[in-house]
Amino acid sequence: MxxxxxxxxxxxxxxxxxxxxxxxxxxxxxxxxxxxxxxxxxxxxxxxxxxxxINPLSELAGIDCSGGETIRVGAVTRYRALERDAAFLNACPLFADALPHIAHPQIRNRGTIGGNLSHADPASELPAVATAMRARMKIKSAQGERELAASEFFVDLLTTCLEPEEMLVEIAFPASAPRSGSCFMELARRRGDFALAGVAAIVSLDEGGKFTDVRLALCGVGGTPVDASEAATSLIGQRCTDKAIETVAAEVKSMIAPSGNVHASADYQRHIAGVLTRRALASAHERVAHA
CATH class of the missing domain: 3.30.43.10 (Uridine Diphospho-n-acetylenolpyruvylglucosamine Reductase, domain 2)
Incomplete structure (x- = not known):
């Protein structure tokens, strides 16, 4: 073609x-x-x-970790550069889980983070990662610039809030906080395929081992990445138990409305979302304990 x-x-x-x-x-x-x-x-x-x-625009490529609590990534930064930057992966460990799931090495050599987010495919990993991390999106046009949260950036299937004259130029990610852990998991028919469902989880604990913050975002189960953090509010102030996590997984299953596709029915996607939620939360919690 x-x-x-x-x-x-x-x-x-x-x-x-x-x-x-x-x-x-x-x-x-x-x-x-x-x-x-x-x-x-x-x-x-x-x-x-x-x-x-815009490939010649070197000012739009690169990773800036000098801000300490905020990591800035240019929109034309390629996946491969993110995979190979130890300082970035240390500050944003959720990417270490998610990046290997994106297509194949040949694609990651060329694909860019800004292109991925602007394409806004709800089955893609990075929109869910950006939503879970509460990333900030810097947008420019010839008339000026604005910044907004990732949760406001994704509007509908393959649709963002970008106006016709605008460009996503930079994404700001908060660095991983002390006593926090993260995990990204997905299920796909084959390695590199789009996910039938995927879950990004970030948890923070206090000194006593109780949850102080839980963020959840899902891919593949809606027209946009689904911010499911509200489903995990019951965990705040609690210790991690199988029952507490199961309650969150059940809440996630009830709040999503996957459409199903030729590879998976809506019921199957809902089931997988619940299973992955349990596993991702448990893994994120374990990573805090072993940090």
Whole structure:
């Protein structure tokens, strides 16, 4: 398959890229890794008139851990760079679990974090990771910039709050807090496939071993990543027990509404979400205990 005809422009600066997007609006798309956009174009599911290549923009790539409590990642940073940055994985250990689940090494060599989040596939891992971590999204246009929470960024299936002239330029992640642990788990038919369901969990404990904070986000079971943290409020102030975790898993199963697909019925996805919730919470708690 070949894409429909389009005009290609390699931007030489962020200002130029944003000016071009302001000029062409919805007729233009930014090209970063292209691992989602190009296949969609080849199948004629996307037919942009203009491709604005932002790969030359080095200011949009890289990981900044110098802020201590806040880790800033440029939108054109590739998955492979995240996988190989020990300081980043130490500060954001949830990524160490999630990144290996993303497609295959060839894809991770080219794919970018900003492209993934802007594509907003609800079965993808990183939107759920960003939601669980309460990441902040920095968005720019030729008119200015704004910042908002990941939970506000994802609007619907393959849809974000980005306006036609805007670009996601940076994502800020809070560094892992003391006495906290995290875990990401998913179930897919084959390694590298999109998840039938996936769970990102982050827990924090006090000195007595009781939960002080629990965050849960799911992928693959809704039109957007599902923030299920409210389902875990019963854990706050409690110690970790099988019964307490089972209660959360049951609450998660009742609050989600998966649509099902050719690989899994909605009931099966709901069942898997509950199983993964139990396992991810238990693993995250164990990692605090052994930290």
């Amino acid at each position: 070949k894409s429909a005809p389009f005009e290609y422009i390699a931007a030489s600066s962020l200002d130029e890229a944003l000016a071009l997007k302001a000029e062409y609006g919805e007729e233009a798309r930014f090209l970063a890794g292209g691992q989602s956009l190009i296949p969609a174009m080849n199948f004629r599911l996307a037919r942009p008139a203009v491709l604005i290549d």
